[in-house]
Amino acid sequence: xxxxxxxxxxxxxxxxxxxxxxxxxxxxxxxxxxxxxxxxxxxxxxxxxxxxxxxxxxxxxxxxxxxxxxxxxxxxxxxxxxxxxxxxxxxxxxxxxxxxxxxxxxxxxxxxxxxxxxxxxxxxxxxxxxxxxxxxxxxxxxxxxxxxxxxxxxxxxxxxxxxxxxxxxxxxxxxxxxxxxxxxxxxxxxxxxxxxxxxxxxxxxxxxxxxxxxxxxxxxxxxxxxxxxxxxxxxxxxxxxxxxxxxxxxxxxxxxxxxxxxxxxxxxxxxxxxxxxxxxxxxxxxxxxxxxxxxxxxxxxxxxxxxxxxxxxxxxxxxxxxxxxxxxxxxxxxxxxxxxxxxxxxxxxxxxxxxxxxxxxxxxxxxxxxxxxxxxxxxxxx
Amino acid sequence: xxxxxxxxxxxxxxxxxxxxxxxxxxxxxxxxxxxxxxxxxxxxxxxxxxxxxxxxxxxxxxxxxxxxxxxxxxxxxxxxxxxxxxxxxxxxxxxxxxxxxxxxxxxxxxxxxxxxxxxxxxxxxxxxxxxxxxxxxxxxxxxxxxxxxxxxxxxxxxxxxxxxxxxxxxxxxxxxxxxxxxxxxxxxxxxxxxxxxxxxxxxxxxxxxxxxxxxxxxxxxxxxxxxxxxx
Numbered sequence: 001x002x003x004x005x006x007x008x009x010x011x012x013x014x015x016x017x018x019x020x021x022x023x024x025x026x027x028x029x030x031x032x033x034x035x036x037x038x039x040x041x042x043x044x045x046x047x048x049x050x051x052x053x054x055x056x057x058x059x060x061x062x063x064x065x066x067x068x069x070x071x072x073x074x075x076x077x078x079x080x081x082x083x084x085x086x087x088x089x090x091x092x093x094x095x096x097x098x099x100x101x102x103x104x105x106x107x108x109x110x111x112x113x114x115x116x117x118x119x120x121x122x123x124x125x126x127x128x129x130x131x132x133x134x135x136x137x138x139x140x141x142x143x144x145x146x147x148x149x150x151x152x153x154x155x156x157x158x159x160x161x162x163x164x165x166x167x168x169x170x171x172x173x174x175x176x177x178x179x180x181x182x183x184x185x186x187x188x189x190x191x192x193x194x195x196x197x198x199x200x201x202x203x204x205x206x207x208x209x210x211x212x213x214x215x216x217x218x219x220x221x222x223x224x225x226x227x228x229x230x231x232x233x234x235x236x237x238x239x240x241x242x243x244x245x246x247x248x249x250x251x252x253x254x255x256x257x258x259x260x261x262x263x264x265x266x267x268x269x270x271x272x273x274x275x276x277x278x279x280x281x282x283x284x285x286x287x288x289x290x291x292x293x294x295x296x297x298x299x300x301x302x303x304x305x306x307x308x309x310x311x312x313x314x315x316x317x318x319x320x321x322x323x324x325x326x327x328x329x330x331x332x333x334x335x336x337x338x339x340x341x342x343x344x345x346x347x348x349x350x351x352x353x354x355x356x357x358x359x360x361x362x363x364x365x366x367x368x369x370x371x372x373x374x375x376x377x378x379x380x381x382x
Numbered sequence: 383x384x385x386x387x388x389x390x391x392x393x394x395x396x397x398x399x400x401x402x403x404x405x406x407x408x409x410x411x412x413x414x415x416x417x418x419x420x421x422x423x424x425x426x427x428x429x430x431x432x433x434x435x436x437x438x439x440x441x442x443x444x445x446x447x448x449x450x451x452x453x454x455x456x457x458x459x460x461x462x463x464x465x466x467x468x469x470x471x472x473x474x475x476x477x478x479x480x481x482x483x484x485x486x487x488x489x490x491x492x493x494x495x496x497x498x499x500x501x502x503x504x505x506x507x508x509x510x511x512x513x514x515x516x517x518x519x520x521x522x523x524x525x526x527x528x529x530x531x532x533x534x535x536x537x538x539x540x541x542x543x544x545x546x547x548x549x550x551x552x553x554x555x556x557x558x559x560x561x562x563x564x565x566x567x568x569x570x571x572x573x574x575x576x577x578x579x580x581x582x583x584x585x586x587x588x589x590x591x592x593x594x595x596x597x598x599x600x601x602x603x604x605x606x607x608x609x610x611x612x613x
Contacts, residue, residue: 006487292491294466297463297467379439
């Protein structure tokens with residue numbers, strides 16, 4: 001502790017240079033925190049996904065849709081517990097900047113398949129009785145201040161109504177607890193209302209959601225469902241929830257690879273930047289380090305002082321960067337997209353470890369140089 | 383009188399490119415406790431080399447160097463570091479203060495190597511600054527002080543750990559006449575009132591007059607000696 005003042009003063013010897021180096025490290029670790037956080041978050045979500053749910057979509061492309069009439073045939077497959085379906089509605093509230101994850105569905109079997117979603121029976125009853133009804137997650141209702149009985153207009157850039165309007169009106173009949181999915185914001189509308197009013201795409205679904213009795217039979221049931229519709233106009237592809245999530249993430253590219261490549265490139269560049277800063281700093285301080293040695297500081301002590309200086313620079317800046325990343329993760333903007341998606345602790349630990357490695361690798365060459373300094377030569381300016 | 387410094391047949395040579403340069407040739411010297419010795423001589427005569435050997439900054443290529451009762455020519459680099467911290471106070475020509483630290487923090491640096499508490503270190507720093515007449519400038523950084531004041535801070539730094547020997551390399555070499563006189567008066571007072579043993583290298587005959595003994599080096603050999611009575 002008694003050396004803190006000496007090290008801190010050395011660190012800020014050239015304030016502007018240290019500030020910019022620190023700012024670079026802060027930005028790099030902000031990026032590291034955000035990208036690795038998203039990566040870990042996706043992995044965790046995929047790992048925790050349920051295996052007793054299957055997703056059936058058109059073999060060609062999810063957006064091609066499947067006839068809702070398939071529902072009864074799928075339900076007849078042995079081992080199937082319940083079948084519902086999803087048609088992605090999308091939409092926005094008041095402004096396209098407020099996207100709403102809305103889906104047309106058959107709500108009752110949907111909540112039987114997603115047993116983690118908790119809805120009060122009276123709300124489900126109201127939904128069945130109200131064609132224009134909508135069930136929304138508690139978080140989404142809270143976000144927009146919606147209350148039961150509210151009439152909610154939803155704009156859409158896809159599904160115009162038969163009357164040519166791009167605005168649909170819905171009546172909020174109930175909310176549900178989606179905390180099991182981190183409060184994931186969702187907005188479920190009646191498929192019947194959608195079919196009745198949509199100018200096109202009626203009676204088709206993007207996905208059939210299939211609840212099965214025994215997760216061990218997932219592969220077998222998937223094959224049976226696909227076999228039912230083989231060689232038909234609308235062939236199907238059936239996947240487990242985690243396989244589907246992985247496939248969707250793959251559509252965004254290999255996130256793991258991209259994240260690691262970006263972070264790796266940034267840290268590699270940073271390594272040179274920090275090493276250069278430390279090297280310059282030590283080079284400029286050669287006479288001062290020689291004075292310290294003259295006063296009795298051993299070679300090892302001088303090496304340690306320079307290394308700690310590099311550690312302070314990297315760890316302090318990395319802590320700020322990771323702190324900012326955590327702040328961004330907990331901000332309203334990301335929560336609207338991902339729900340309660342916090343910074344995983346493992347990312348903080350990885351960030352801390354990376355900062356330590358960065359400090360040691362970038363600090364060791366100048367520290368070693370300082371250690372090897374010959375007092376007489378350094379004082380004579382040789 | 384006890385010899386604090388004893389050099390026996392000390393030789394030092396350097397390798398400059400492919401050429402071996404002999405800087406000191408078999409020098410014998412005794413410096414007694416409480417002495418103020420001025421080492422004079424032309425450039426390249428070996429004064430600073432001899433000072434570096436006495437201060438444990440360098441090792442001789444031959445002979446024996448004994449300081450404060452210890453053969454230092456056989457000590458390792460690590461052992462020499464700790465020995466210097468204990469026995470040597472160094473004053474440089476260009477002050478060599480750490481520019482990012484205040485005068486107080488500069489003076490405290492040698493004490494960081496001791497086991498003293500923060501409070502005790504602070505007390506000693508204030509005493510050293512008072513001794514050099516700069517108690518009111520402790521919070522100033524070197525660039526806020528004049529050359530003479532910076533050298534006083536450097537002297538306070540050299541004294542603060544109460545070393546056996548004060549080693550000064552051209553302490554007035556970068557100062558105007560008035561500041562140089564002030565520094566020499568201060569060194570002389572430290573020698574006379576505190577009993578500090580001082581070895582000083584200088585080009586300046588006026589600075590050398592403050593010493594109790596004057597030695598002349600030429601081409602790596604001691605050639606002349608002038609002894610003065612204490613004023």
